Amino acid sequence: MAEVKVENLTKSYGRLVAVNDVSFSCKDGEFFTFLGPSGAGKTTTLELIAGIKKPDSGKIYIGDELVNELPPQERDVAMAFENYSLYPHFSVYENIAFPLKAPTRKEKLSSKEERKRVEEMANLLGIGELLDRRPQHLSGGQRQRVSLARAMVRRPRVYLLDEPIAHLDAKLKVAARTTLKRLATKLGTTIIYVTHDYKEALALSDRILILRAGLVEQIGTAEDVYLSPVTDFVARLIGDPPINLIDGELVSVDDKFLFKVNDEFSFEIQKEILEKAQRIARQENGKLKVRIGIRPVYVGVSEEKLSPNSFQLPVYAVEHEADSSIVTFELKDTFLIAKKNKKVNWGISDKVYLDFDQTHIHFFKKTLELSKR
Amino acid sequence: MAKAVLLKKTLFWIGVAILLFVFVFPIAWIFVTSFKGRVDIMVPTRIFFIPTLENYIYEFYKMPLLREMKNSAIVTVASTALVMAVSLPAGYSFARFNTGEGHLLFFTLTTRMFPPAVAAIPFFFVFRNWGLLDTHMGLVLLYLYFNMSFATFLLYGFFREIPEELEYAAMVDGYSRLTIFRRVIFPLIAPGAAITTIFCLIFSWNEFFFGYIFTRTVARTVSFGLISHWGSVVVMWGPMAVGVGIAILPTLIGGWFMQRFIIRGLTFGAVKG
Numbered sequence: 001m002a003e004v005k006v007e008n009l010t011k012s013y014g015r016l017v018a019v020n021d022v023s024f025s026c027k028d029g030e031f032f033t034f035l036g037p038s039g040a041g042k043t044t045t046l047e048l049i050a051g052i053k054k055p056d057s058g059k060i061y062i063g064d065e066l067v068n069e070l071p072p073q074e075r076d077v078a079m080a081f082e083n084y085s086l087y088p089h090f091s092v093y094e095n096i097a098f099p100l101k102a103p104t105r106k107e108k109l110s111s112k113e114e115r116k117r118v119e120e121m122a123n124l125l126g127i128g129e130l131l132d133r134r135p136q137h138l139s140g141g142q143r144q145r146v147s148l149a150r151a152m153v154r155r156p157r158v159y160l161l162d163e164p165i166a167h168l169d170a171k172l173k174v175a176a177r178t179t180l181k182r183l184a185t186k187l188g189t190t191i192i193y194v195t196h197d198y199k200e201a202l203a204l205s206d207r208i209l210i211l212r213a214g215l216v217e218q219i220g221t222a223e224d225v226y227l228s229p230v231t232d233f234v235a236r237l238i239g240d241p242p243i244n245l246i247d248g249e250l251v252s253v254d255d256k257f258l259f260k261v262n263d264e265f266s267f268e269i270q271k272e273i274l275e276k277a278q279r280i281a282r283q284e285n286g287k288l289k290v291r292i293g294i295r296p297v298y299v300g301v302s303e304e305k306l307s308p309n310s311f312q313l314p315v316y317a318v319e320h321e322a323d324s325s326i327v328t329f330e331l332k333d334t335f336l337i338a339k340k341n342k343k344v345n346w347g348i349s350d351k352v353y354l355d356f357d358q359t360h361i362h363f364f365k366k367t368l369e370l371s372k373r
Numbered sequence: 374m375a376k377a378v379l380l381k382k383t384l385f386w387i388g389v390a391i392l393l394f395v396f397v398f399p400i401a402w403i404f405v406t407s408f409k410g411r412v413d414i415m416v417p418t419r420i421f422f423i424p425t426l427e428n429y430i431y432e433f434y435k436m437p438l439l440r441e442m443k444n445s446a447i448v449t450v451a452s453t454a455l456v457m458a459v460s461l462p463a464g465y466s467f468a469r470f471n472t473g474e475g476h477l478l479f480f481t482l483t484t485r486m487f488p489p490a491v492a493a494i495p496f497f498f499v500f501r502n503w504g505l506l507d508t509h510m511g512l513v514l515l516y517l518y519f520n521m522s523f524a525t526f527l528l529y530g531f532f533r534e535i536p537e538e539l540e541y542a543a544m545v546d547g548y549s550r551l552t553i554f555r556r557v558i559f560p561l562i563a564p565g566a567a568i569t570t571i572f573c574l575i576f577s578w579n580e581f582f583f584g585y586i587f588t589r590t591v592a593r594t595v596s597f598g599l600i601s602h603w604g605s606v607v608v609m610w611g612p613m614a615v616g617v618g619i620a621i622l623p624t625l626i627g628g629w630f631m632q633r634f635i636i637r638g639l640t641f642g643a644v645k646g
Contacts, residue, residue: 047541050541050545051544051545052541052544052545071544071549072541072544072545073544073545073546073547073548073549075545077545078545078546079542079545081538081541081542083536083538085536085538085539085541085542086542087539087542087543087557088561089557089560089561098543098546099545099546099547102546102547102548103547103548103549103552104547104548104549105547150542150546160545
């Protein structure tokens with residue numbers, strides 16, 4: 001068990017800077033997740049910590065030890081690879097037991113203890129029946145669980161898990177998530193976890209580090225990144241349906257401030273959030289531009305005008321879920337989505353009233369292009 | 374429809390028969406000839422003849438066939454062992470670390486791009502000065518030279534098939550590169566290493582040119598020994614047929630047992646994790 005500290009880590013592949021000046025400190029026993037889209041540098045960062053790749057610059061500490069110069073086998077970390085990397089000539093049992101037999105390990109297990117450990121881990125992950133098979137004869141999901149078992153069977157200082165449950169089918173994924181969380185809590189070992197799935201990140205992590213093109217965008221707890229995203233990128237990454245991002249301008253009319261997209265779509269900004277709006281807004285062609293973000297659940301929709309701040313838009317489409325409806329409105333460069341916890345039966349082009357819950361409006365600088373795709 | 378299939382099958386088997394005849398006839402002819410008396414050999418149209426062992430007796434008692442076979446065996450096995458000892462790490466290094474950024478690998482290959490005679494001349498003078506002419510050691514070094522580039526290139530291809538991540542996984546699992554090579558990489562390229570070994574053995578056993586130039590009596594190999602039946606006065610067809618028949622036996626038997634393995638080695642690939 002150990003903390004992991006990374007300082008100013010940088011790694012380039014030719015001209016591409018995969019990891020750009022990344023610093024963070026992951027506490028002892030913490031479940032720490034790298035979240036980001038593909039190509040954000042998550043796996044590279046993990047490989048740098050494992051020692052598989054050498055950083056161009058920066059320092060990596062495991063415990064209090066600077067490990068930059070240590071080869072992977074001396075770093076005492078365990079890793080699950082996204083592409084499984086199982087040993088094709090070993091059986092599942094031998095694959096999982098392989099790290100236990102390594103000459104560099106201090107704990108020497110008798111073959112009885114070893115079998116117990118392997119079987120325990122295999123049963124936990126639901127692959128106890130497959131121990132005698134070869135990896136070629138397993139499905140993708142089974143291979144992934146073998147790979148995870150191989151990583152988790154040891155008791156290293158840090159677990160590094162690269163998308164360890166990404167290829168499991170939906171039901172199995174939830175079960176594996178639960179298993180993993182329980183295991184993590186029981187072992188109390190530091191885990192660094194890589195995923196592109198925000199749900200996994202929110203469900204498992206103590207803290208989440210969000211990477212974007214090699215740069216750290218935000219580090220925080222699940223609540224932090226969900227409730228107070230620092231950029232529109234973070235906001236967009238988390239949540240389904242995705243957060244609404246709308247560009248508009250701040251207009252002062254009399255002593256009120258309006259957020260105005262166009263003539264039909266504008267509403268008054270309440271005093272409580274006005275100060276923040278003004279702080280983030282920027283002058284652009286003589287106009288005060290700002291981007292707002294609001295999650296679909298905080299966009300109220302109804303047939304009646306509920307508040308003086310309501311405004312009307314025509315319905316673009318209505319989709320139904322089991323006990324809710326998703327209503328979409330078309331804006332110039334994006335869609336506005338509202339999630340209503342009740343089934344509604346509006347037709348296309350019906351005009352309905354929208355009402356934003358202003359305590360949940362975020363203001364952002366523009367760092368991300370909007371599109372309807 | 375059935376007719377077309379029948380025709381196709383017939384044509385196929387006729388093709389196979391022609392190929393078989395082309396490949397098998399010379400070998401069969403050699404073995405048949407080895408049992409013929411001197412007169413029968415000179416009348417090739419004679420199909421029925423009284424078999425005799427005189428050629429065998431002559432070849433084994435009057436000719437140095439057994440010593441030559443021993444020489445060939447020593448040189449073949451020793452050179453192949455050396456080739457593998459050099460080529461395995463070399464191929465691994467080229468595949469994994471891109472040693473020499475391709476130039477070194479290309480340089481290794483170029484040693485096979487000119488006629489062996491070009492190499493033979495300088496080697497001859499070096500060997501003469503070092504007293505390596507007509508020695509086992511000399512031939513072993515020569516065969517090492519001409520098999521190494523080929524073996525390295527073949528093994529390089531096999532090593533490249535193995536994903537690097539597999540090694541990373543084993544490193545993180547706590548193993549050193551050397552142990553990983555032994556326990557993970559080598560078992561995976563074993564079919565490839567086997568096929569490379571077999572090729573080296575066959576090439577060395579059959580090699581004639583260097584054997585002819587660099588040996589005389591002490592280290593004379595089988596393939597050289599065979600043409601010594603071709604004297605200035607008389608050609609000893611019978612004993613030569615015996616020698617040829619015996620000299621091709623190791624390759625023939627080896628190939629027979631290894632054929633499944635060879636096919637597996639040649640189609641080796643797809644080591645998916």
